[in-house]
Amino acid sequence: MKVQSFSHVGITVSDFNRFVQYYWDVFGCPLVGVSEAPPERVRAFFGVGRDHPAPACKIGWIRVPGGATLEIFGFEPKLPPERIPWNKVGQTHFSFNVRNVHKWHDYLRAKGVEIVTTPEQSPRGHWFFFVRDFDGNLIEMIDLKHMYYVLGWLGPLGGWLFRRGMYKDYYAR
The missing domain is CATH 3.10.180.10 (2,3-Dihydroxybiphenyl 1,2-Dioxygenase, domain 1)
Known part of the structure; x- marks a missing residue:
């Protein structure tokens, strides 16, 4: 068994609309799809907002010229960003x-x-x-x-x- 190709990378964003506009303005990557996850799915599948009255997640797909996709997640509530050091195991x-x-x-x-x-x-x-x-x-x-x-x-x-x-x-x- 082997994979066929690279598909996408997922990124949680601080501001969904700003991210979409930024990647279009700076890199020429258009938004090609958007959906919203219901609160029950945000709690159960993503494990986010279990104590929040109405957790939300907007999901978008931004097409990168050449074929890959940036899948973006706009959660409410959200956690603050952290700078990832190079030597921390995981994506950099x-x-x-x-x-x-x-x-x-x-x-x-x-x-x-x-x-x-x-x-x-x-x-x-x-x-x-x-x-x-x-x-x-x-x-x-x-x-x-x-x-x-x-x-x-x-x-x-x-x-x-x-x-x-x-x-x-x-x-x-």
Whole structure:
């Protein structure tokens, strides 16, 4: 058994409408669906608001160009955000594929986006930098250069070869 592709990442947001507008204005990602969970489901399924008279959850789907989706949750009541340290087990960031990180860096700075790092080049040749959205979510902006083609066309073959070669220790049972 193996998965077919990456689908989405879920993000709980502080302000549903602001998040939708921000991701449209800054990244060109449109809202493609919205639903509201009834209070009973918010309590039972999500375990939120058990002591709240009317817990709520608005759920939205924001389409990222290229195919992935940001699934966003606007809960009431909500907890305050926490900055996630790199070495804490669990998710740390998500990434957008872009072309020309230097132009993106300038564009995002002009938009008032919090810039975390300046663009830097990896030893393998791709460029990347990090930003935070208004809720503090860490986003990697990455230009994989030639690796787009390597991953797209040779990814399955490379995975097969690497499982049997230089990365075989990671697959030992």
